[in-house]
Amino acid sequence: MKFGISYGTPYFGVDPDRMAAFARLAEECGFESLYMPEHVALYPGAKLGAYEMPPALPYADPLDCLAFVAAATERLLLGTGVLLLPYHHPVTLAKRLATVDLLSKGRMRLLTVGIGALPGEAAAVGVDFATRGRRTDEAIDVLRLLWAGDEDGVGHDGEFFSFENLVSFPKPYRATSLPIHVGGSSAAAARRAGERGDGYFPGGSLTPAERARQWELARAAAAESGRDPDALEYTRFGSLDMTPERVEELAAEGVTRLVVNTAATDPAEQRAELESFAERHALL
Template identity: 75%
Template sequence: MRFAVSYSTPLHGVDPDRMVEFARHAEECGFEALYMPEHIALYPGATIGGWEMPPTLPYGDPLDCLAFVAAATNRILLGTGVLLLPYHHPVILAKRLATIDVLSKGRMRLLTVGVGALPGEARAAGVDFTTRGRRTDEAIDVLRLIWAGDEEGVSFHGEFFDFERLVSFPKPYQASTLPIHIGGSSRAAARRAGRRGDGYFPGGMPPHEYAIQRDLARTTAAEAGRDPDALEHTRFGSAEMTKDRVEAYAAQGVTRIVVNAGSTDDLSEFAERLSLS
């Protein structure tokens, strides 16, 4: 089992000193990675899961924040939980992610993408909300194609993206691609993880539904000719989790827990309880 921590800018703010302090402390405590969420834009009445989101929540850009954190740390991996992929052009995103990976010497390795759940956010980004799933699938394919391409260039002709002999450098640090994990709380997301993901990172759901989606991701991977055992399974947790709860997650096939912590004291207590440091 691996343990990571989530730095939520709506909760913790975008104060640079606090962000660096939190990231360095997480690294010192032995956490594998630091995750950050994304919302590009909010609006009055935006609702997810029955919760109306205050439109003034300070969602910092996760990639800019992670690049900032990378410059102030040495080991901790960088993750998104989640990046709203259909609202990013994959050609531009491939460049940004590869650049962060190079500058951090190979730490941009826990990219998790989702399709988004706010229709108004999709409209603001110029994306048809009903096509965001297909757009996400295509964008994943484009990202991997661009990263793997050489000086001869790569071509793609899809529903949403089209280019001929495109060359993009730098490449990821000492790698031909970056892992892409799939986030979400739907069975469509589980199937996407099986078909295209290096891992599945579901949101909150009852244990029986998680078991269904975990099995769905694995069976979809097998049907696609991929190795189900290579699929990582990440879940959110809390700093109050006990060892028994962690062991229960492990029994469910979870390979990584991302802890939502309110303070560095919470991180220290959790790390000490599980002997991470």
């Protein structure tokens, strides 16, 4: 099992010293990766389910934060949980992601994308909320096309994006592509993970039976698309108080990575919680 940790800028803030210290602590404790969330824009009345989001929550840009974290650490893999792909143009995003990966020497390897759930956020960037799923599918294809292309350029003519003889450099660090994991707890997200993703990272409040069905749906979609279901990574949220026995149960369900977070805001409390988790699960 691999273990990642999430750094929630809306709750921990964007103080650079604090962010760097948290990332170094995670690395020191043996965590594999650090994840950052994203919201491009909020507005009064924005709701996720029944939760109304305070519009002043400081959602910093996750890729800028991860580049900063990379400079403060040596081995932590960099992840998004999730990056709202339909609200980014894939031509620009391909270069940004490759740049972070190159500067971090190959650590931008846990990009997780979602389609977003706030209609006002889509409207703010001029995206039709109803088409964001199709836009995401096409954007994934465009990212991989650009990363794999050479100096002769590549072309694409799709529903949302179109270009000819386009050249995108720099490339990812010693790679022709970056892994793309798919987040989301809907059936569509599970299918997208199987058809196009390198991994699946469902969130939400699903029952164990629902989670099992979503994972099987992702695997079935991979097989139907001629892809290897066993190559899919399966990431889930965990908790800092989880036991080794619970981790073993999740591993038996196919989970390959657990991402935990801390509610503590005091650095001393964060250290105590992360060190306790690392010791309990033999991360070092």
